[in-house]
Amino acid sequence: MSKKLILIGGGGHCRSVIDVIEASGREILGIIEQPQFEPDNVLGYPVLGSNDVIDRYVDEAEFVITVGQIKSAAVRQHLVDEVVKAGGRFATIISPLAHVSRYATIGEGTVVMHNAVVNAGAKVGEQCILNTRCTIEHDAVVGDFCHISTHAVINGGSSVGDRVFIGSNTVVAQVLSIASDIVVGAGAVVVKSLADKGTYIGNPAKLKI
Numbered sequence: 782m783s784k785k786l787i788l789i790g791g792g793g794h795c796r797s798v799i800d801v802i803e804a805s806g807r808e809i810l811g812i813i814e815q816p817q818f819e820p821d822n823v824l825g826y827p828v829l830g831s832n833d834v835i836d837r838y839v840d841e842a843e844f845v846i847t848v849g850q851i852k853s854a855a856v857r858q859h860l861v862d863e864v865v866k867a868g869g870r871f872a873t874i875i876s877p878l879a880h881v882s883r884y885a886t887i888g889e890g891t892v893v894m895h896n897a898v899v900n901a902g903a904k905v906g907e908q909c910i911l912n913t914r915c916t917i918e919h920d921a922v923v924g925d926f927c928h929i930s931t932h933a934v935i936n937g938g939s940s941v942g943d944r945v946f947i948g949s950n951t952v953v954a955q956v957l958s959i960a961s962d963i964v965v966g967a968g969a970v971v972v973k974s975l976a977d978k979g980t981y982i983g984n985p986a987k988l989k990i
Contacts, residue, residue, distance in 0.1 A: 785810040786872055787838050789860050790848030791823045794910075798847045799824050801876045801894055810842050832860070836867040843872035846890060850910060852964060854926035854944040861890070861908055871908070885917075888925065906943070915947075924961065951986075 786807055788795055791814035802809055811829040812822075822828060829838070844864050846857050864871065871890035875881055878895040885899045888907035898916045899905060905917060906925035915929045918936045923929065924943035933951045935941060941953070942961030953959065953971040963975055966982035966989075975981055980989045 783807060783872075784841065784843045786845055787811055787813060787829070787835075787842045788823075788826075788845050788847040789813045789832075789835075789864070790846065791828060792847075792849065794849035795823055795847035797894065797913075798845060798874065798892055799826065801892065802845075802874055804877055804895070805874060806877075807872070807874070810838070812847075832863050835864055835869060839864075839867050839869040842869075844869050844890075845872050845874060845892065846908060850926070850928040851946055854908075854928075857908060857926060858944075879911075900937075912949075918955075930967070 786802060786809050791812045809826050811827045814828050815831050846860050848856050850857055873887055873889055873891055875893040876895045879893045879897040881893060881899045882901040884901040885903040887905050890908040891905055893911045894913045896914045897911045900919045902920040903917045905923045908926050909923060910928040912929060913931045916934045917923060920938045921935045922940040924941055926944045927941055929947045930949040932949055933947045935953045936955040938956040939953050940958045942959060944962050945959055946964045948965055948967035950967055951965050951969045957971060958974045960976050962978045964980040965986060969982055969986040970984040971986045977988060981987060982989050
């Protein structure tokens with residue numbers, strides 16, 4: 782029997798993940814949020830406290846990082862470290878409305894949102910956000926702590942490094958590579974590999990100066 786879930790981060794991304802979890806049938810025990818942002822509840826689920834209560838729940842619950850990620854994965858990485866230090870484990874959440882091929886792999890702590898597609902041979906790392914209606918095509922590789930935004934497409938055979946943000950409606954052409962710690966802005970079209978850290982925008986995607 783699956784353990785109950787504790788979500789860390791109570792903002793907008795948390796609310797979207799709650800919808801996915803409810804659809805998947807998992808039970809939410811509550812939310813962890815920092816005191817300066819701490820509401821009484823999030824969509825009716827109680828706020829249990831801040832990070833200092835994580836160790837109270839490691840035996841009875843699994844954790845999901847529900848802080849969003851745009852420019853940097855640093856906050857999410859810090860929260861993962863806090864859970865690991867306390868001895869906690871992470872749940873992998875896949876919407877029943879998503880399609881994840883039986884021949885694909887999804888890393889621990891990753892959340893696959895509604896109507897996302899992960900096709901055969903694709904490999905997605907740990908602690909990623911695969912947002913609504915994104916596509917990870919056949920044999921593509923996505924590293925750890927990546928956010929693939931709404932309607933973005935990573936085409937077949939392409940590879941995305943760690944801690945990468947891919948904006949909404951971005952298209953990455955087939956068999957390309959995107960290095961770690963890169964931001965690709967919404968609507969960009971990536972037609973050649975990206976090696977230098979920074980933010981890329983436009984069609985074709987170019988490094989923003």
